[in-house]
Amino acid sequence: MDPTRSSLPQSAADITRSRGGTRADEAAAVLGEKLESAADMIRERLPQQGQAGAVSEAVSDRLQASGHYLKQQGVTGIMEDVEALIRQYPVQVLLLGVGIGYLISRLGGGRHG
Secondary structure: OOHHHHOOOOOHHHHHHHOOHHHHHHHHHHHHHHHHHHHHHHHHHOOOOHHHHHHHHHHHHHHHHHHHHHHHHHHHHHHHHHHHHHHHOHHHHHHHHHHHHHHHHHHOOOOOO
16 A cells, blocks of 8 residues: 555545544534524424424424534534445435536526527
């Protein structure tokens, strides 16, 4: 193996870590706290009964889980998870990227033709 290659970052998470991942992770933790706080506020202020209660509970549960994930994983962990998904489903990710690119071109289209 080439000795210069071993000193290069091996993943997007390595790059994130080397470029201030700590600050990004701290910002993610703060955002996670805010999401969890928003989930608590939804639980306190929105109805708890009926269909509206079920919706508000589902939203607050997702906010709570997202906040917890951000606090635990940080940006570095998220990058590692995204990288693992790309490695596991490369064709699907490529097709998703093509589809998103097509939709963006259609939204901004009409000017070129």
